[in-house]
Amino acid sequence: MNASDEYTHTLLEMHELGLIKLPIDVLELILLQVFDIDPLYILHLSEVCKAFHRAMQKPTIAAKLKKLRKRLKKDLAMVKQRGSNLQYVKYQIREICMAAVTQWAPVLHIVKDQTREICLAAVTKYGRALKLVKNQTEELCIAVVTQNGNALKFVQNITPEICLAAIAQKPTTMYLQHVN
DSSP states (O other), rough: OOOOHHHHHHHHHHHTSSSSOOOOHHHHHEEEEEESHHHHHHHHHHHHHHHHHHHHTSSSHHHHHHHHHHHHHHHHHHHOOOOGGGGGGHHHHHHHHHHHHHHGGGGGOOSSOOOOHHHHHHHHOOGGGGGGGOOOOOOHHHHHHHHHGGGOOOOOOOOHHHHHHHHOTTTTTTOOOOOO
C-alpha cells in the first residue's frame, strides 16, 4: 500500500466514522487535488461513500455503528487500565493497540498489525519488547539500542550501525562477535 492509498483509506475511515463532516464531493476534491489520485478511482470511492451514506440513513445500520463506537470506547478504556486486556479486544484498531503497548509493552506479541508507530512505542517503553517485533527495521533497532545498549541481544540482524549505537549508549556492550 503506497502513501496515497493510506491517506485515501484514512480519509474514508474518518468520513465513515463521522470524524470528517465534509460533503462527499469536497472529500473527492481533496483526494483528487491534494493526493493526486486517479479520477476513475475517485468515482469508485464516490460510489462507496454514497452507498455508505445511504446505508447510514437506515436505523439498523446507525444502531450497529453506535454499538460499535460504544464497544471501541469500552475496549480502549479496558486496555488503558491493563494492556494485557488486548487479548479480549475483537477490533484491534491503531488507537487501542497504542494504548495497550503504552500501558504494557510485552502485549506487543498480541498486536496483529505491528505498525512502525506501535512497535516504536512498545520498545521505547520496554527495550526487551524488541524480541516481540515481527519486522525489525534498522531504524527501530537503532532507536532501541540508543536508549538501552543491552537491547542489542534482541536484535535479529545486527549491523555495524546498530552495534555502534549500542556501544555509544553503553560502552561495555560485549556483543561485537555477532557483527558480520
